[in-house]
Amino acid sequence: MNAYIGTPTSRVDGRAKVTGAAKYAGEFPAGGLVHGFVVEATIPCGRIATIDASETLKVKGVLDVLTHANRPPLADKDEAWKDEVAPEGSPFRPLYDDKIKFNGQPIALVIAEDWESAKFAATLVRVEYEQQGFATDLEGERSKAAEKDRPHKPRGDAAAALARADVRHEADYVIPTEHHNPMELYATTAIWESDGKLTIYDKTQGVQNVHKFLCTVFDKKPDDIRVVSPYVGGAFGSGLRPQYQVVLATLGALALKRSVRVVLTRQQMYGLGYRPMTIERVGLGAKSDGTLDAVTHEAIAVTSRYEDFARNDTGWAEQLYSSPNSRFSHKLVHLDVSTPCDMRAPGAASGVCALECAMDELSVALKLDPIELRLKCYSDRDQSENLPYTSKQLHECYARGAEAFGWSRRSPAPRSMRDGKELVGWGMATGVWEALQMPVAVRIVLTSNGHAEVSCAASDIGTGTYTIVAQVAADALGLPIENISVRLADSTLPQAPVEGGSWMAASSAHAVLAAAEEVRKELLGLAGKMPGSPLAGAELADTALIDGSIARADDNSRAVTIADAMRHGGVERIEKEKLNQFAEDKKHARNTHSAVFAEVRVDEELGIIRVTRIVSAVAAGRILNTKTGRSQIMGGVVWGIGMALHEETVMDHRFGRIMNANIAEYHIPVNADVHDIDVIFVDEADAHINKLGVKGLGEIGIVGVPASIANAVYHATGKRIRRFPITLDKVLD
Amino acid sequence: MNNFQYARATDVADAIRLLAADLGAKLIAGGTNLIDLMKENVERPSRLIDISRLPLRNVEETADGSLRIGALVPNSDLAYHPLIEQRYPLLASAILAGASAQLRNMASVGGNLMQRTRCPYFYDTATPCNKRNPGSGCSAMDGLNRNHAILGTSAACIATNPSDMSVALAALGALVHIAGPSGERTIALTDFHRLPGNTPHVDTNLGTGEIITAIELPPHGFAQNYSYLKIRDRMSYAFALVSVAAALELEGNAISGARVAVGGVAHKPWRSLEAETALRGQAATPDHFSHAADLLLQGATSRSHNGFKVELARRAIVRTLAQAANATPQSQAHKKIA
Missing domain, CATH: 3.30.365.10 (Aldehyde oxidase/xanthine dehydrogenase, molybdopterin binding domain)
Known part of the structure; x- marks a missing residue:
């Protein structure tokens, strides 16, 4: 019986959230609770020569200053620090030793009776460093990129096919580093129970992941620690791995044998993970009839010196576009920065952005409508595995989205649509994500x-x-x-x-x-x-x-x-x-898809871009809740507007420091940047994927949105801006 | 944030006395910028002197038709004050272009004049900055300077003043009333903020122990032909890359009086009497606006990332003057640049 499945049921926790009854990690009370404030490194690479907390300890209310020199024991094997989603490498260990691996690294925890005293006292910690040479600039270090992954085996001879193509497009697209900026700050309240066990209220996307991690890091039995995280105020991937504040709060509780809370500041959260900057090089070779003969996609991404974070940026053409020859490669450059992490549609948000901009450029070169090109190359099979899909209603996404958007009224030539002072541009792009379970x-x-x-x-x-x-x-x-x-x-x-x-x-x-x-x-x-x-x-x-x-x-x-x-x-x-446990199905590929249509209006004289309409048509199997599902997609679209026009973590490579580590200067869209958003769920019955035919919606909402906007900007202005975000100086350039 | 003393001033004289007695003391009213800077350890006052309860919240007409605005009038109250909306809509518009509704509710008029630059190096105590730490060097000069000054810069500093309100006040010819240990004085708003020169750490010409008591607007408010246009990286809640306050007096299509102030381009709101004089007597046409823009931007220089601002400022000046001439001022409520 389906009285609720598939309906726009309101959130069962909505009332608790809007009334404040829902408690978040930094809000749980405890008797005798004390507060930790993090001291961060101000250099990107080197070692701590001396760390002097004597003035700090004189401040009234200060109980302790934990550093690598005086902390309770921590595990010394990498395995103990590897959580269930850790990439290859040697995970970062807060307060472990004197080594500085990135700017903003936590190097001390000041614990005081109240947060304000801890914060003040933290400013009195005196640190002397032995600095070492460092590099943080991906473009400057591009030549050091080394191949990490090939998301799919190459098929045919892509290089030769590209070389002989009737129409060829090759270009670099640059996606900057971006930070998640969830509304809720990262926080942990570590409660020291009367029996010496710990209850850890943590902001995380996985309590059992954090539980296992803490047990191995602190050499505890499973019953000694309980991790609870009933509500999370957004995380978007930043909370998949245990973050350092949970280690610091636990260290504090163990050192003092009392309950400790650590809440990071907004600024400190820029020392956590992020979407890695990537240079995406896409090559497309087409025959004059508009069918593809070659696809190449190489991504060069930043990672830390100590872990190899790599995602599938490049392989998505295998799911989307039929081509007999293809080659994909993901390269990494190791820099003196913290390890990147997953951020909504990791890999796809960046890689599909590049691929879909490139497809738009190819459509221009071929003088084909962008949808027509995509339909000519439409792939009914996942080419890498040569498998059919459990379901793929992408063509319906194109059709329904185009109809709702009014695509047929588009005048194809760039700069040919205008309204008053503004050039009008209509662009589109495809989105794709995996349907995992x-x-x-x-x-x-x-x-x-x-x-x-x-x-x-x-x-x-x-x-x-x-x-x-x-x-x-x-x-x-x-x-x-x-x-x-x-x-x-x-x-x-x-x-x-x-x-x-x-x-x-x-x-x-x-x-x-x-x-x-x-x-x-x-x-x-x-x-x-x-x-x-x-x-x-x-x-x-x-x-x-x-x-x-x-x-x-x-x-x-x-x-x-x-x-x-x-x-x-x-x-x-x-x-x-x-x-x-889901039955293994080796006979099908499983993906969600979308078609995104964007209208922009560009005041060319002043360089100002407005995204006045987005239509996102999504095929993601059965939608369990059409209300929360629609919200998910709208959130992804708004974020996609930010990725296209606003978001960029800016670093000064002379200092290896992020210079816009706050949400006044790190721009995301505000209400004035968001206009009409139309979400369409395309019917997609799926008899293969699972009993209910559900595929999931978390990531697909953002994929394709930035490219649709970039393509619309091109259509409006005739300018192809391949370096994101598309800020007004680039339009004026 | 450092530990600090706190004192509540009982009257203006008390505030002056407290301020003069402690060189490390700072006045606090709305606190919207000062507290931010304290959280970043950029401002480390020994004492905060709370003036928020002083009786400086009146907006009153003076005998000569000027308007005297108490230094503690909240920005939002001022923007929506009937006399401001009717007689000085340029000022109302500029205020509403700034910050967010919540910040404008807290921020005072006097505090708005005192807000400090948003240069990222000024905010980051781990980097050199002559404004924060005199003599340490300017990191912006050869660093991230996309939003830095193109006019009136010095070898020591290329920071900009972030205020929107001040740009309109400069255009309107506002006066700043100041009280201090040696009595009261009045200076033009355009003389209130300083260029960086060799002393970029000194933002204003306020002397030791001095406090802003009021802003005075001259009788003429240019309520017919005005516009405030703010160009920024998103449509709201961002500091200006360039902003322009334009006010015209027209006789038919001929300009009989003109005021133009530009924000986001210098250490203070930027006016050019030469440009305003050149507009006078001319027809309100794009050519003349363009010529005025050239005069305003005379001597503009740029660094590695802010070159675009010179041409952007020129176009923004022309656009704003056209908006003013057409009596179609830029809306601060619609999601659109007119």
């Missing part, structure tokens, strides 16, 4: 009064996991959604991976279904034993939970209420936990 376990406790608690260690990072879990549980258990309470993000709850990659909707929904089936099995056993039971002899597969009863699926009137079944069986509660 992971093992997740869910526990359901059903009580005879018809209420159920559904619990799982998964996080809700603001995306709506609480709500979709409640929706699926309500439908699977045949109960009103008000009777479902959902508990998430406690490391003691049933197994879940980090919340990321757009996999949690499908993964948690099917775990709920699996656990609900166990509940139904037990109810059937109880109901079947009742004298004269209408369900006597019924097979599990022939039953369903509907309106508070267990009933025959083909005849709902033959039913026993949950209350009766449980009373008769003498059962007060039914508790079932089930780990859902």
Whole structure:
């Protein structure tokens, strides 16, 4: 029964969030709580020669200053520091030793009775460095790029095909470093319990990941530490790996044997992970009829000296565009910076941006409409594995999006559309992401009064996991959604991976279904034993939970209420936990797709670009919640506007320091930059991917948006700006 | 942020006395810039003298038709004050172009004049900056200087003044009333802020122990033909790359009086009497606006990343003058540049 699945159900946690009842990591109280403030390195490379906290310790209220020299023990093997999503390399260890690996690295934690004293006292810590030579400029160090990955095996001979192409386009597209800037600051409240165990309230996308990490880093038994993160005020990938504040708060609690809170400042959060700057070189070779003969895509990305962070920037053409020859390569340059991390649609947001700008340039060279070119190259198979898709309604995205946008009224020539002082440009781009799914376990406790608690260690990072879990549980258990309470993000709850990659909707929904089936099995056993039971002899597969009863699926009137079944069986509660594993399917490729259409208006004289309309048509299987789903896509579109026009982490390479580490100077779109956004969910029945046909929506909303805007800017002005963000000085140039 | 003493001034004389008694003391009113700078350890006052309760919140007409605005009038109150909306809409528009509604509610008129540059090196205590740490050098000169000054710069500093309100006040010929240990004085707003010269750490001509008590607007408010145009990297809540306050007196299509001040290009709002004189008696046409822009931007120099500002400023001046001449001032509420 689908009373809730597929409906615009409002967030079940909405009221708690807007009234302040929802507590975040930095808000949990504790008796005797003290506060840590982080002291950061101000050089990018070298070692700490001396660190003098004597003046700091004189400040009233200061309890301790932890440094590499006096901290409690930390694990010394890399393996202990590797969390479940760590890249290859030697993970960063805060306060581990005297080495400085990046500017903004935490080098001391000042702990005081109150946060203000800690913050003041932190300014009195005197640090002497032995500086070493360093490099932070990707473009300056481009020649040192070394291949890290080939997302797909090369097919054919792309270089030769490119060389002989009737029409060829090759260009570099530059995506700057970008930071996540979630609204909630990174924070941990480490509570020292009376028995010496620790309860860690942490801002994270994965409590069990943090739990395992802390246990190995601090050599603790699983029962010694519990990690809880009921609400997360945005993370966008920055909370996939344990961040350093959780280590520092735990260190503080262990050192002082009392509860410690560490909240990072906005500025300090620029010392965490980020979307790595990339130089994306795309080559497209086409025949004169507009079919592709060669695709090459090479990305050169920044990473730290100590870890190889690499994502699939380059391989997406294998999913999108049919070409007999292709070659992909991801190269890294190691610099004196912190390790990048995942940021909404990691790899794709950058790589597809470049690919889709290049496709637009090719369409111009071929004198083809941009959609027509994409349809000529449309691939029904994932070419790298030569597999069909579980479903792929991308052509419907093009059709529905174009219709809603009015694409047929586009005048193809650049600079040919105008409204008053402004040039008008219409551009489009394709989006693609993976439809991933992971093992997740869910526990359901059903009580005879018809209420159920559904619990799982998964996080809700603001995306709506609480709500979709409640929706699926309500439908699977045949109960009103008000009777479902959902508990998430406690490391003691049933197994879940980090919340990321757009996999949690499908993964948690099917775990709920699996656990609900166990509940139904037990109810059937109880109901079947009742004298004269209408369900006597019924097979599990022939039953369903509907309106508070267990009933025959083909005849709902033959039913026993949950209350009766449980009373008769003498059962007060039914508790079932089930780990859902998806069957391996090696015969299909799994992706979500989108077509994004953008209208820009450019005041050419002043260089000002406005994005006045976006239509995003998305094919992502069944949409579990059309309201939260639409919000997800709108958020991605707004972020895409920022990626196109605003976002850039600016570093002064003479100092190796980020110079706009605050959200006054690091620009994201404000309301005045956002106009009409139309989200269309294209029907996409998917019988292969999973029972519900769910693919996930977290990432797809941003992919393609920046390219659609860049292509619209070209259409408006005739200027091809390949270095993002497209700021007004580049338009004036 | 450092530990500091706190004192609440009982009246203006008390504030002056407290300020003169402690060279490390700072006045605080709305605190929208000072507290930010304290959080960054850029400002480290020994004492904060809270003047927010002093009776400097009146907007009153004087006998000669001028308007006297108390230094503690919140920016938003001023922008929406009926006399400002009616007689000095250029000022209202400039105020509304700045910051956000929340900041404008807190920020005072006097504090707005005292806000400091947004140069990133000024904000980052780990880098050299002559304004923050005299003699340490200017990191912006050969560093990230995309939003730095093109006019009135010195070898020591290329920072800009970030205020929008001051640009309109400069155009309107506002006066600044100051009280200090040796009594009261009045100076023109255009003389209030300084060029960096060899002393970029000194932003204004306020003397030791002096406090702004009021701003005075002359009777003529250019309410018919004015515009404030702010060009920035997003449509709202960003500091100006270039902003222009233009005010014209027209007789038919002929310009009988002109005021133009440019923001975002110098250490102070930039006016050119030569440019304004050149406009006088001319027809309100793009050619004449362009000529005025050339005169305003005479001597403009740029560094590695801010060269675009010279041409952008020229175009923005022409556009703003056209908006003013056409009586179609730039809206600060619509998501569009007119």
